[in-house]
Amino acid sequence: MSGNDAAETSKIEVWWDMKDCPIPEGYDARRVRPSMERAFEKIGYTGPVSITAYGNQTQTPDHHLLALSSTGVAVVHTIVESTRSVMYRDMVEWRGQNPPPATMMIISDQVEGDFSWDLARLQQRTRYDLFQANSMKSRDDLLLVYYANWRWEQLLGEEGTPPLVTCGLSSAAVFYCKSCNFDCKSLKKFRKHLSSYKHGMEEAINPPDKQLLCVTKAWARNYPATPENATAKIHVLWDMNDCPIPEGYDARRVRPSIERALKELSYTGPVSITAFADQKQTPVHHLLALSSTGVDFSHTLPWVHYSRMITDFEIWTKDNPAPASIMIISDEVASSKDRSTLICRKLQESNYNCFLAYSVRPFEMPVLVTSAEWLWDNLLAVKVKGLLQLLPECFVAHCVYVIAKAWMISISISQVKIIHRKYA
Known part of the structure; x- marks a missing residue:
């Protein structure tokens, strides 16, 4: 080197x-x-x-x-x-x-x-x-x-x-x-x-x-953004096996919740998210909801999740030099020294800013130096103002169309019922 x-x-x-x-x-x-x-x-x-x-x-x-x-x-x-x-x-x-x-x-x-x-x-x-x-x-x-x-x-x-x-x-x-x-x-x-x-x-x-x-x-966590990282790109690698969407949770809230948590620390750069999982096991309504908010998917089998995440990270770093930030949502990376070694080495080479999220707080401090860390449930619980306004225009327009069509059908059904009662 x-x-x-x-x-x-x-x-x-x-x-x-x-x-x-x-x-x-x-x-x-x-x-x-x-x-x-x-x-x-x-x-x-x-x-x-x-x-x-x-x-x-x-x-x-x-x-x-x-x-x-x-x-x-x-x-x-x-x-x-x-x-x-x-x-x-x-x-x-x-x-x-x-x-x-x-x-x-x-x-x-x-x-x-x-x-x-x-x-x-x-x-x-x-x-x-x-x-x-x-x-x-x-x-x-x-x-x-x-x-x-x-x-x-x-x-x-x-x-x-x-x-x-x-x-x-x-x-x-x-x-x-x-x-x-x-x-x-x-x-x-x-x-x-x-x-x-x-x-x-x-x-x-x-x-x-x-x-x-x-x-x-003795280093603290949750540092406010430095000037060079405040508006830089942020790439999120999300292991859906370790940190799944909770039952009953609106998957459309995942992206805005992550963005809101980052903005609270003054990180306002564009966010890209890739979700890694055996997507055959992911409910269709979750896939549709996530996709509608711009989340990308990587279909992987459980035993290759980590290697696929590393490959994605390496490809992304080649096209996006520092200043930039990487966010890793994974229990395995946070708690396993073996799993975090390659990312640790990559962070030393790239001088990237790093964030971590996990479903369970690691027993030992991770080797990855982070500007912020979250529990997955806490991250998803971040209050999102105006979810409808945060969704892409095409998705909002589609929802308005579906709601309007349903309303018109509802009116038509009511009118049919009135006519039926009148002439019955």
């Missing part, structure tokens, strides 16, 4: 877990930075690279620390159990201070789970070009969209000449201790700190958090 032009010349920030991806024995650590820079240059990324290496630095040889620091690699000490959470916290802080266009790279084997879940949600809201390197074979089922994914050994094998460094000079980059909030530029001072009684007590009594903090779990 190629990145955008602005990101290709913007800053690149690298977070490196040294335990998962260590410096190989006999490898010149001064080559780490030029190897990464060479890999980026090969795919067109020429911006300045900043690298931070995380690990238990009491276990890292001095010659590696000196070599890394001499090439501008910042070195962070933290206990192994906290590396993942400390890296992620620094990553979130950096994102807050460095808006796109910019590029992020994660070197770690531990991106899956809550790390990838939370970062995927962040990427849907604010998109950065994202890269990864790991020591294991790359997986295809991650939530995150990467512009490139390298094996660690492959990355270090990139040709590059290490910069000349005079040993013994003061380090060029900073050494940090996350356990004590300590930093310095001298390896000697750094070693002295790590071996001190104060550091040992602080790390034992008050170590960095081991639990990764998912920052997006």
Whole structure:
């Protein structure tokens, strides 16, 4: 996948877990930075690279620390159990201070789970070009969209000449201790700190958090429309199996109810709706009512609903670039990580705005970042002003014709009855 032009010349920030991806024995650590820079240059990324290496630095040889620091690699000490959470916290802080266009790279084997879940949600809201390197074979089922994914050994094998460094000079980059909030530029001072009684007590009594903090779990729902999305197109994918039309409900109210709910949040763009179901099972009066209000139908068997919805979404996005919104009415997509993965990845690529509706509120927060969510029954219960006025003119005219004809027939029948009684 190629990145955008602005990101290709913007800053690149690298977070490196040294335990998962260590410096190989006999490898010149001064080559780490030029190897990464060479890999980026090969795919067109020429911006300045900043690298931070995380690990238990009491276990890292001095010659590696000196070599890394001499090439501008910042070195962070933290206990192994906290590396993942400390890296992620620094990553979130950096994102807050460095808006796109910019590029992020994660070197770690531990991106899956809550790390990838939370970062995927962040990427849907604010998109950065994202890269990864790991020591294991790359997986295809991650939530995150990467512009490139390298094996660690492959990355270090990139040709590059290490910069000349005079040993013994003061380090060029900073050494940090996350356990004590300590930093310095001298390896000697750094070693002295790590071996001190104060550091040992602080790390034992008050170590960095081991639990990764998912920052997006605190995000609210039902945001008012942003200016770029307020009048943009809205495409609705509706799974009629998960969210059926209630018995006795006037199906003509579905479209105006959805439109009314969106307008309450200031979304006024044109709405297109596609209903997915085995339409042989849908009552004819529902099909007629929905069709009369401009709802499209996709006849699908239950086991291919999801794939058909994804295909429809992909086709629609090709013809309708952002700003635009997608609304998904489905229990399966809202509650199943597997079902929402492809849509999550598509939202990261397209920068679309997203809405969700479901018949039952999911037990866990969906990975999809939404501007609004509704219970299906609540969505259908939205008050619609003047249903007759919201229907297409052709349908209204047809109804008027049918009513008038019925009224005329009724009058004729009454007149026949009067004549019959008169001459009986």
